[in-house]
Amino acid sequence: MTSENTVKTLLILGASGDLTGRLLLPGLARLVAATRAGDLKLVGAGSDDWTAAQWAKRVHDSFSAAATSADARGKAALAAMEKDTSYHGLDVTAEGALAGLIGGLEAPVAVYFALPPHVSQKACEILDPAQLPPGTRLVLEKPFGSGTVSARELNRTLAGLVPEDHIHRVDHFLGKATVLNILGLRFANRFLEPVWNREHIEKVEIIFDEDLALEGRARYYDGAGALRDMIQSHLLHIMALLAIDAPATIGERDLRDAISTVLRASSITAPYKKSTRRARYGAGSIGGREVPDYTAEEGVDPSRNTETLAEVQVGIDTWRWKGVPFILRSGKALGVKRKEAVVTFRPVPHLPDGFQGVDAPNQLRIGFGPDTLKLDVDVNGPGDIFSLDRATLLAELNASELLPYGEVLEGVISGDPLLSVRGDTAEQCWRIVEPVLAAWARDSVPLEKYDAGSTGPADWPTAVGG
Ligand code: NDP
Numbered sequence: 001m002t003s004e005n006t007v008k009t010l011l012i013l014g015a016s017g018d019l020t021g022r023l024l025l026p027g028l029a030r031l032v033a034a035t036r037a038g039d040l041k042l043v044g045a046g047s048d049d050w051t052a053a054q055w056a057k058r059v060h061d062s063f064s065a066a067a068t069s070a071d072a073r074g075k076a077a078l079a080a081m082e083k084d085t086s087y088h089g090l091d092v093t094a095e096g097a098l099a100g101l102i103g104g105l106e107a108p109v110a111v112y113f114a115l116p117p118h119v120s121q122k123a124c125e126i127l128d129p130a131q132l133p134p135g136t137r138l139v140l141e142k143p144f145g146s147g148t149v150s151a152r153e154l155n156r157t158l159a160g161l162v163p164e165d166h167i168h169r170v171d172h173f174l175g176k177a178t179v180l181n182i183l184g185l186r187f188a189n190r191f192l193e194p195v196w197n198r199e200h201i202e203k204v205e206i207i208f209d210e211d212l213a214l215e216g217r218a219r220y221y222d223g224a225g226a227l228r229d230m231i232q233s234h235l236l237h238i239m240a241l242l243a244i245d246a247p248a249t250i251g252e253r254d255l256r257d258a259i260s261t262v263l264r265a266s267s268i269t270a271p272y273k274k275s276t277r278r279a280r281y282g283a284g285s286i287g288g289r290e291v292p293d294y295t296a297e298e299g300v301d302p303s304r305n306t307e308t309l310a311e312v313q314v315g316i317d318t319w320r321w322k323g324v325p326f327i328l329r330s331g332k333a334l335g336v337k338r339k340e341a342v343v344t345f346r347p348v349p350h351l352p353d354g355f356q357g358v359d360a361p362n363q364l365r366i367g368f369g370p371d372t373l374k375l376d377v378d379v380n381g382p383g384d385i386f387s388l389d390r391a392t393l394l395a396e397l398n399a400s401e402l403l404p405y406g407e408v409l410e411g412v413i414s415g416d417p418l419l420s421v422r423g424d425t426a427e428q429c430w431r432i433v434e435p436v437l438a439a440w441a442r443d444s445v446p447l448e449k450y451d452a453g454s455t456g457p458a459d460w461p462t463a464v465g466g
Helices: 018-033 052-069 072-084 097-103 117-125 148-159 176-187 225-243 252-264 404-414 423-441
Strands: 009-013 041-046 086-089 109-113 137-140 167-169 201-209 276-282 284-286 289-291 309-316 326-331 338-345 363-367 372-380 388-396 447-451
Touching (some): 052 072, 117 148, 148 423, 167 404, 225 252, 225 338, 225 423, 252 423, 276 423
Parallel strands (some): 041 086
Antiparallel strands (some): 201 338, 372 388
């Protein structure tokens, strides 16, 4: 995979941060252990006055799990990266500091901004394109801006520095394997396409319910909430993958064009009391663990009315989808983990007289992490063959040997922005949710309450068993 585009140095800014330690370095380790990172060099940087030994220890600790299961070549590749890594203390918002560091590294360099969003923005604003070596890639984390206007401004800043296909806006939620599993399912099977439209599909639900509560992340989450954190970015992308027309190729241009086309046609319409719902968890217990009321969590400002569970109904105005509700839901501190897309088909036009039992609509369930596929079909029941019964066909889809962040980094290193969010799409995602955020800020939609460990409000369309 080596070409002149292949990144030679990965520079992680925010080396002492949570993302770097918990997700980036372990993801990189699996990629290196699979000998899929070439002769990449790792450089850490941050405002902390760390010694080289402190950074080396952080890298070593984060690599240890991957090293244990790696083969001899993988172990050697990990050891080589550990031996060669360096740390640089700097303030990335100080004039010339970051450009100076990048200029001294072996090019092409991928600059990973694992920094607070406002710090990343400031750092980019003061970079001078003339100081960036050819091939430089900029890797930005979510949230990308805080609304359409700020996302557009950030896009403009980045476009002044490097070409669009050298900008990686990370959405690690869907690893490459999951994206390709959805595309393979949809476009390598002839039987699905003729029914994949408003004539045959009644609704599509995309649900990501977690049993994790706030887990000490109030600083970020209390200013974001479930709609911004999950629906605005990740779930809208899954929706787009489920709704796109077949692209000619699965190259980044065709696929990202198709995703953008769907999102441009998508909106959440008023009245928002009907098309959206929000709720916040109260005290409860999850798997024997006591969880305090959200407002009692450290760092939470109750007056913000931050929702920990959100549900929105998106419409896609195209011939294929007009009138089909796409219901996106995500929440924290729920008693049942649900991570799936559920496609519900319309009922048959006429069930032949003589059958008994319930003729329930077919449902196709695509599970995320582990990736699974379930198809609920009606079959003739055991014993009484005139009575209908339900059967579920189940398949476990192939998993990737990499962690999602390993897949993200592989795209960055090899110069493939397939998994990155394109600039126009990042703006569209904000455009879709902004009217809802405004309606919620006006308190037009009540903030409901659910107990931690429960399944959430029972009267929502996506309620368990609903
Ligand atoms: P942290 O606050 O844990 O880490 C931020 C890092 O940035 C620290 O190492 C900090 O160093 C460094 N930093 C801050 N200001 C400067 C500066 N002026 N110059 C150089 N370094 C600086 O944040 P996270 O790791 O949690 O998040 C980083 C990004 O990743 C954010 O955009 C976040 O939204 C995103 N993200 C995080 C996830 C997570 O699970 N943590 C998940 C998905 C996305 P110091 O401590 O010395 O100030």
